Amino acid sequence: MSDLTRRTVLGASAGLLSVGLTQARAAEVGTIPEDPHAIGTVTGSKVELPPLHAASEAEGPLPNPDPFTKRLGVAVVGLGHLSLGEILPGFGQSKSVKVVALVSGHREKARAVAAEYNVPERALYDYASFDSIKNNPEIDFVYIVLPNAMHLEFVTRAAQAGKHVLCEKPMATTSADAERMIAACRDAKVKLMIAYRMQYEATQRAAIAMVRKKEIGELRLIQAVNGQNDTPGQWRQVKAIAGGGSLPDVGIYCYNAFRYLTGEEPVEVTGRMTQPAGDPRFSQVEDVANFTLQFPSGVMGVGTSGYSIHEARALKAMGTTGWIGLDNAFAYNNIAMTVSRKVGQVNGIDHRQYPPKSQFATEMDHFADAIRRDVVPHTPGEEGLQDIRIMEAIYRAAEGGSPVKMPLVQGLDTTRGPAPATEG
Template identity: 35%
Template structure:
């Protein structure tokens, strides 16, 4: 009994636990493990950074503790709003100093796409875990550099795939993997909206690395992969551009693309910056179907199958995402659908192939 008491004291449990049955004591220990908090700095205090920060207010496992921005006025506003101390605030020139800050565990990189690779690698070299917004990089080559850098540094590289944790999405995936739709042979993904300000970075090739495909089309690429549960073996694609002034060279307005899978399943997808009301996934099999509309918007997601609607409480996606990512980093949790750098890399391989298919008009085989 003495050894058990010493063990419990070292585990940090209260004296009350000494009188509990062993099963309750172990449950208390598990609960204590779940109380570990991932301390996060956000890099890039724009609109999506704001959304993530607001979501973390309600997070149980992740807390906003640091800021990285090139705009001092934003840093000052955020410091006041979220109670961030001066010592946890950095700019893009000096943020390498986070290596000396034990109060920050991870950095969420929410910058224009072209900055994902260099900034993520700097974060990794500073010894902090990297959470990077999608797309992870501009292309496969950059993505491989990021994966290698994080492995060398011994830190996690996670990608902001919030839909991988959304409840209704997870239920559709569960049903597909359980065979409830039979053999799934067709996926349709429609991803698009009419983009606004023509001067924004998403329409700047140097910053975005492309156009609608790099922003919204990647949802259909990723969705096809996790909805069908396979990796594509070929792609074809076609581009349409109705406004070459707004969508300059290298910035795609609309791309339709198709993917083929080892089972014989095919995916037919659309990515566009020219049409609204395009946020739909449709999965069809030999025994049933699933449909989601909206499928990737901020919510609530609506989903139904041939058996009826899928019901689940709507929780802010980024809140769930940050809690789950904290569990991955702190507890070693393995998610049903990966969100690591290797997952992000698979999407980049397909993006590269789609752009090659558009350029050449050929069916591109994937390794």
């Protein structure tokens, strides 16, 4: 039996010797007993298999997605790099959602993408016909993946069409627009969630839990950097469309992390910007942004974002008895955690890597769960609004050269809904 392939053996173990084996070959192999590890049990639509590995080995649960007919339908609005590179492929790892409609200003592109994801022609919309999504009962929520200045219009139109809304960050270009978006969804009695993918990612969730449980002692300082080197000519370099440069696009990850690690809101911010002369990318918006957030507990957050540096994404939370560092901290994948604490008479370094999963599948599944249970999502509109207010304060501090005070907010996680469920 040494020349049997793994597939042949597994097929035989399931009683399928007739597939891939001649009758003579089957006789040579004989009867192979069914492997209980491949059979398991079925409860409703959920399949359970006994573990393959000993308790010493890492082994997560089976995905067990919802039956396809019971998943919530999503209309993806905007077919740029993020949608095509991350969001649409993420549906393949989703448990609770499926793509049922596409919205694009380019019909030919929409048709090509629709063919890849089995979206029917009748479920393709352009921006002018967007309001007719109200007549499509298969759409449960829309995912707005448009330039920042367009968020207000399409969140409002989606809400008026009676659809729940998941909107990319930054939520808006101004706090006034963010407030209008919240009001539009509230008035239409639909849910609004801002797509803060990091707040649903397993490594970040673990870091939050460790900080809140004081596993590195009392938190004192958080440092973060998020930078990339962009090509010229993007809409992100047009202030009227983007609202700013690196700060609202990638810097927001840094100060949002300060907020979700501490659970607090800042009482003071500072800011400084660079805008290199002669570089067409920065004729309207900033390149590097440096900012600090001071929190009521005394924790200081120090952040940097940039549009002209080789990709750098790091987050480090430092406490009185240890620190937690995340490498590739704000990337779509390959986030790694390092923990340093005293172990006996020496300082120990602990490296951790959590199982990879599409961050976009995870956040969409959370929103689906919030809709089904009729609860506030973990990152509702109020979470996005607070970040826009902080962004505006950082810009004021940079312009005026002095710290800007923020209103004192009592309590923790005041802009967030219930924490997302964890697996395992």
